[in-house]
Amino acid sequence: MLDLRQAARRFGRRWVFDGLDLSVPAGTQLFLSGPNGAGKTTLLRCLSGTLALSAGRATVAGHPVGSLAARRLTGVCLAPEQGLYGTLTARDNLALVARLRLPWRAARTAVARVEEELDITGYATVPAGRCSAGMRARVSIARALLGEPALLILDEPDRSLDEGSRERLWQALAHRTGTTCVIASHHRAHRGPRQQDLVLTGHR
C-alpha cells in the first residue's frame, strides 16, 4: 500500500532521515516513535505530500505521494489542534471536506457517522475557533476519516485527547480493518496483530 525506497529528507546540510526502505501492507498500523526531533513529523509530512523528499521515492498504491491520485487515497491529520476554519462550526468544517470527497448525500451521512464516532455531536454547531484544543483535535481526526481513505496519516492525534476520546480514536481505527495507518504517538494503543513499529533516531 505504502512504499518507500531510499527515502531521505534533509534541512540544509542536516539529514533528518535517509536510506529509508519501507513496505507497508494494506491494513497495517505503523507506529512511528523516537525522541523529540527524531523526524516523525517530517516523515509524515513527506508521506502526505506536503513536504518533498530530498531523495528517494514514496508511493501510495503505486502513485507518487503528493500526486492527485495519492492524495485521493490519503486522509491527513497533521497538527490536530490547528488547521480548522475558526469561523466555521465544527460540522461545517467537516461538511466542507466531505463535499470535496463525496456526493452531497453521502457527504451528509459520512459527517453524521464521524461526529458520532468521535463524540462531536454535542458541540457540532459551535465555531471551531471557540472549541478547546481537544475538541478541535477530535474534529481534525474526524475530518481525516471522511470518505474512508485507504491511507491515514496521523501526527500525534491523541496528544490533547482525554482518556475517553483516546479510546474512541483507537476504536475508530480498529474498526477500519482495511485501512493502512501511519501514526506518530507518544501513547500506544493496545497492541494488536496489525501493528508495526518504526523507530526514528534523528539527525546524522
Ligand SMILES: Nc1ncnc2c1ncn2[C@@H]1O[C@H](COP(=O)(O)OP(=O)(O)OP(=O)(O)O)[C@@H](O)[C@H]1O
Ligand atoms: N522547516 C524546517 N526547517 C529546518 N529544520 C526543520 C524544519 N522542520 C523540522 N526541522 C528539523 O528536523 C528535525 C526533525 O523534526 P520533526 O518535527 O520531524 O521531529 P519529531 O520527531 O516530529 O519531533 P517531536 O516529537 O518533538 O514532535 C528537527 O531537528 C527539526 O529541528
